[in-house]
Amino acid sequence: MSSNRREFLLKAAAAGTGALLTSSFPDVLRGGTPEEGSPGPLVISSANGIEAVKKAMEVIRAGGEALDGVIAGVNIVEDDPNDTSVGYGGLPNEDGVVELDAAVMHGPTHRAGAVASIRNIKNPSKVARMVMERSDHVLLVGEGALRFARAHGFPEENLLTDKAREIWLRWKETMSTQDDWLPPHTPEDRNIGALLEPYLRHYGTIHCSAIDVKGNISCVTTTSGLAFKIPGRVGDSPIIGAGLYADNEVGSAGSTGRGEANLANCSSVMIVEWMRLGKSPEEACLAACQRIVAHTRMARLRFDDIHPSFDVIFYAMNRSGVYGSASIYSGRSMAVHDGAGARLVPCASLYPRPASLK
Ligand code: GLY
Numbered sequence: 370m371s372s373n374r375r376e377f378l379l380k381a382a383a384a385g386t387g388a389l390l391t392s393s394f395p396d397v398l399r400g401g402t403p404e405e406g407s408p409g410p411l412v413i414s415s416a417n418g419i420e421a422v423k424k425a426m427e428v429i430r431a432g433g434e435a436l437d438g439v440i441a442g443v444n445i446v447e448d449d450p451n452d453t454s455v456g457y458g459g460l461p462n463e464d465g466v467v468e469l470d471a472a473v474m475h476g477p478t479h480r481a482g483a484v485a486s487i488r489n490i491k492n493p494s495k496v497a498r499m500v501m502e503r504s505d506h507v508l509l510v511g512e513g514a515l516r517f518a519r520a521h522g523f524p525e526e527n528l529l530t531d532k533a534r535e536i537w538l539r540w541k542e543t544m545s546t547q548d549d550w551l552p553p554h555t556p557e558d559r560n561i562g563a564l565l566e567p568y569l570r571h572y573g574t575i576h577c578s579a580i581d582v583k584g585n586i587s588c589v590t591t592t593s594g595l596a597f598k599i600p601g602r603v604g605d606s607p608i609i610g611a612g613l614y615a616d617n618e619v620g621s622a623g624s625t626g627r628g629e630a631n632l633a634n635c636s637s638v639m640i641v642e643w644m645r646l647g648k649s650p651e652e653a654c655l656a657a658c659q660r661i662v663a664h665t666r667m668a669r670l671r672f673d674d675i676h677p678s679f680d681v682i683f684y685a686m687n688r689s690g691v692y693g694s695a696s697i698y699s700g701r702s703m704a705v706h707d708g709a710g711a712r713l714v715p716c717a718s719l720y721p722r723p724a725s726l727k
Pocket of ligand 1: 572573574592593594595603604605606624625626627628629
C-alpha cells in the first residue's frame, strides 16, 4: 500500500466515528505556529458550563486545538440528564419530542457547521462538526441531519428522560381548562388544568469559546431550544452570526437566552465586528443588549415602553485574551477558565432584574 493511501485510510478511520474528538484536519489547516504573545489557553462559557470549561482547558492543555476543547466541554452538558436545556434530558417540543440545535465555528479555517431540529442524537455539537468537516454544507436540518448523523455512525437514542417527560406532561395538562388533558385532581375540584404559576419556558443553552496555545479561536453553541416549542422551531444556536461567531483575527462570541431576539439582530457577528472596531468584549456584549432593547417594538414582548419581557446573555473574548459578558437584566454570570482555575464571573447588565423575570 502506498504511504499516501495508508495515511488516507488511517485518517479516515480516525475521523469516521461519532465519538470523534480530535480534528481530522491536516496540521496545515489546524492553525499556524504559536503566535508571539498568544494569550491562550482561555475558555469561557455560559454559567452552566463550569465543568465544560474545565474539560475544554484539559483538552487544550493536552495539545488539542480550541475546537477539540470546546466540543469535549459541551459534550459533558449534552450528556447530563439533569440539564434540561441541552442534549439528553433537554425539554421537548410541544409534542413531547426532543429536538436539538447546535453549531460550531473554527477560527483558523473560518469554517462552520450546524444542525437544527435534529432528533435522537445526544451530541448535536459533534454532528455539527461533522457537517463542517465532512460535507460541503454549513447547516443540515431535521430528517436530513439525522440521516447524515446515521451515515457517520452516531448512535440513535431516546433523548426524553422521565424528568423531562414529567415536566412536559405537567405543562400540557395545565395549559388550559378547556382541553382534555387533566392533571391529578380530586372529585371536588373545578377549573381543572388552570395554570397555578407561570411556566419557565426556558431557552437554556450552552455556549463555549476558547483560544488554544497557538492563539487560535473556536466556539460552539448547543441547545434543546425553547421548551415546548412548535415542532421545527429553530432558535439562534445553530445559526452562524446569531447564536455564535468566531473570527480568528478578532475573537469569538455566543449567546444564551431568547433566540428569536438574536435571529432578528444577528447579535454574535455584531459583537465580533464591534470588537474589531475597538470595543472591549464587555462593551460589545452590552451593545448587543442595547440593540435588542432598541429593536424590541412589539408590546407583547415588553413590560413597558423600554424593557423587554425576556433576557438574552452574551459571552465574548478577543484574540488578546480579554473576555466579557453582558445580559439585559442583572444577576447572570459566565464561566471562565484562564489557566488559574474555573470560576463564575458576574455579567454586566443594562437593568436590574425585575422580580417577574426568572
Ligand atoms: N438561545 C437558544 C434558543 O433560543 O433556542
